Amino acid sequence: MILAMLALLAQASGYPLGGTVVHGANGSPLKGVRVRLIESGKASELTSMLTGADGRFRFEALPAGKYMIAAERNGFPAQMYGQKALNAPVVTGVVVGEGQDASDLVFPLIPPATISGRVIDEKGEPLPGMTVVGYQRRGVGQAQRLQFIRRGSTNDLGEFRLYGLPRGDYLVSVTGIPFQSLPALDVSGTPAGYGLTFHPGVQDVSKAAWVHVEPAEEARADVRASASKVVRVSGTLKGTEIPNNSYVWLAVALGDGTYFQMGQSVYIYGSSFQLGGVPPGRYALFAVTQGRRVIARQTVDVADDPSNVEIDASRMAKVRMKVNVRGAKPGETIVASLLTYGERWGPQGTLDSKGEILFGAVAAGLYTVSIVSPDSRVQISPESITAEGARVRGDLIELPESGQVTLTVNANVQSEIVNGRVHKDGRPVSGMTVVLIPARNEASVISYRIDQSDSDGSFKWRNVPPGEYLMFAFEDGASWDYMDEGVMQGFRNLGQPLTVRAAQKGEVRLEVTRVPQPSRQ
Amino acid sequence: MWNVVVCLALALTASKRDAFQNEVRPQIPKGPVEIKGVVRESGTGQPLAGATVVLEMTRATPASGVETGPDGAFSLKAESPNGTVKISKRGFRTKSRSNQEAIPVLKFRDGAQTVDLVRLGAIAGRIVDENGEALVGIRVEAIYKRIRDGAGRMIAYATATTDDRGQYRLWYLDPGSYWVKALGRQTVMTGYGEFPPPKEGEFTYGPSYFPSGATPAEGQAIAVEGGITSDANFQLAASPGRRIRGRILGLAADEPVTLELSRDGESIAGQIKVNLANGAFEAAGLPPGEYRLLATTRTGDGRSGEEIVQLGSVDVSGANVVLSSGVRVKGQILDAGPERRFGAMAILRPWRGRSGEESYGRPSEGGGIEWTDVTPGKYEFHADRLNLASVRSGNTDVLRDGLLVTQSGCEPLEIRFEPETAKVELSLEDGKPRIVILLRQFGEQVLAATRYVNQMGEPDWVALAPGDYRVFSEFTSNEIEYRDRAVLDTLWNRAAAVKAKAGETVKVTVPLLQGDGTGGVR
Incomplete structure (x- = not known):
């Protein structure tokens, strides 16, 4: 009572x-x-x-x-x-x-981590006013790439401090002209420039040293950089319309489809441009409109002498995209876009009656695919992407500088929400990383689903097309560790099978997967 | 303006002398030149090792260079005497305030040269909140006072932002006096989130001058010396911040535009966001005060617009800045006589140190003056004449109250001179050529005129309208902020007093005054 x-x-x-x-x-x-x-x-x-x-x-x-x-x-x-x-x-x-x-x-x-250090030249003297960038390896499996986490610059003592960092492994790069607004000359009579150099003092990103930091820790990443003479690069752009206030910049390709912008961008006057203070090397030159649309992109080799380059935008890749949307209503309008990686923009258009679209000139680089049905306001997740003439890594497409590319995208308009609950020793358990992967072996990471269990053990996987799956509940580790084909290959035999049906109902019971903590190494 | 005339006269004399000397001087011998010298640190005289000495000949010949040795000495050879030698070192500047000292090769024919480089300094510190906790993302500026024609303008020389420990460092500062100003907090993004503001709600930090104070006068100037880091730690209290929202009108789609926000003549950078698509802007975290918004197109068509906003305890929206081509201001010298054309520029200068462009007008034969392309706003009238009687625009006494130029311009200026003047003869104790400054108070304004004294061919006297004047000379020109009311009060006692009576001649010995480095009188 x-x-x-x-x-x-x-x-x-x-x-x-x-x-x-x-x-x-x-x-x-x-x-x-x-x-x-x-x-x-x-x-x-x-x-x-x-x-x-x-x-x-x-x-x-x-x-x-x-x-x-x-x-x-x-x-x-x-x-x-x-x-x-x-x-x-x-x-x-x-x-x-x-x-x-x-x-x-x-x-x-969680307290943030810090990476600090000192940037010096060949003689051990501090380099002031250099741009410093900290990168983490982000993304999963084949689709890994370097991502900028934080940017800083050196002071007169050559010191920098990248703070507010999440834990993890970092690369640190420096570049620039020391104190560019008032540079000292080197013996060749030009200001000394420093090409992209990684901690501890290498130009090749694959030879760079990783720095590990845990929360509240401060790690050091000193860089010894070697000067090179800087030159002026002038050029002209043809083969495209150039809207007013378009500009160009040079970038270093980091080898995984991502780019590091070197120096400032400059406006295009008429069809010509001039970039100053460029250390010799191989660059990707980008021409971009005020609205950040890439109108040209070409590899440029800058030699020791002032260079003159001609950029022909009409040589950029032509991309034919074929989209098969299972479950689409007859005659339903489907809009497909190639989104520049990390951005919300890119070429976009409506599929024709054969489910195809042609993009005339697309700049090289990383892209993701977005498919939308504007009528039903549904965002449709691709299940698989294959390509001829381009490389596909997970959900990322790496487009070449030129040539014909055919992309085939399979998507399913039908999707379910899977509700579940994680148990351990017969009781619901909070804070578990729950992973759903298709049972077929070759499934791409783009069809993986991740969540974390709430305090009552409940979780939700959204956007799951009907089919056969394996599910897991991991106690520890960051969720993106499991968004990796390589990691998940090793766990396949531990997965709990699940059949997702159309109009999925009820709650899935998931036991904590008893495994040693997985690692990417 | 006398200065212009004098300079011209000097230039003429100089070129005559050159022509004469060229006749007798032997031809410059061709052939190699030995370039030798020593680079030293200015002040201490210590030799500087590792300075770069670069020889630039012609565009076709690549530059070549050497570094100075441990004794600061350098030696190289130029194949011909046509060229220059540039000397630089990181952390130093030359006396000419540029990064490289350019010395003609020819000069090394006279023998080894000594080049002094100025070592740069730094200001560093930590900023904490009321609880003593580090403040991250506080923008800090090193500011110095540039004095021109007695008017001081605070110029931001270097900026920095505090890090997660609340620390900042302002570096590569020229030796001299600086104020350190904290001006607001910037959002510190981490790539996945942001550092939350230390205090909730719309709060702002500063503007506050080290160690505390809302104006430079309430703050404390910091002396910066080469190679030394001066400390400036301070505590900042949060104060309520307000917003100004508005729109730039008359902007074409995606037309690049610069929008500057200033308060009390000081630029407030980094706090204003403009949406180029529709010209909408917003500035947040502002303490109360009078703000000036100045929009200037970057398309080179000279369109600009200005809006003054009084920010009290509530947000301001609808602060529209209308872009237009500058307006035309007309004036007329009304008196007959020799002053009808005073031959020099009449300047419309932004009112009391307000930032903005000056406009120049020169009287025509008939005494008419025209200033074109004047950005609407408030101006002071300046003419290097102290026998001005009055300048009126409609009912406005321009000399006393300033000139307000609106979108539609303003009433034409009526400029009058005193018909009767006094003759004041000027002499300096040391007899050296110097600039002499004569001041006359005119309501809120200080009218000033400058004269070269002891220059060749210069009459060392001036015609003044009847009244009270103060006369002085600066040790180096542009040192004393004599248009500032507080400085003026001190100056009024230290400068020589002159009472000018019509038709009389007065003799005055001009005292030499020295500035205190921050605009005041030592």
């Missing part, structure tokens, strides 16, 4: 959600943290509060449901409850309600 009354009371006044925010590295309570409560699926916050000296936060009388908790504090990058790394894409939701205890959560704030 009393119990029943208590339950009624609880229902009337709602449920609590609370806990302690602690420093992720030393576990001590953190005061002055703004803790924000967000209802799952809503964009704006419900309420927020500031932690006191004991680091505690508590929200009372909440309706039963699922909540996200965000935390902000001076000195820490903004983050959410359950995040396993500063740059993790998935978090843990907290469920409150009957039989759920969410009143004593521990929310560790």
